[in-house]
Amino acid sequence: MSDHLWLTTAELCSHLAISRSTLFAIRRSGLLKDGRHLVAKNPTSARSHLLWHRQRCELALGRIS
DSSP states (O other): OTTOSEEEHHHHHHHHTOOHHHHHHHHHHTSSOBTTTEEESSTTOTTOOEEEEHHHHHHHTTSOO
16 A cells, blocks of 8 residues: 555555544645645545545655655
């Protein structure tokens, strides 16, 4: 999994060892931004699944430098 740049919400939560609610709280805080850290899997759907850029999220959260 670590070799993939774009992860599902469940995969990213597992990779970062955080809960889904924590991930979405971080997103709401503005630390993770749409278009840079995450994208909609189907942009035309209002309730699309999200894909998260693993490396960019890790950088934003200070997990890697």
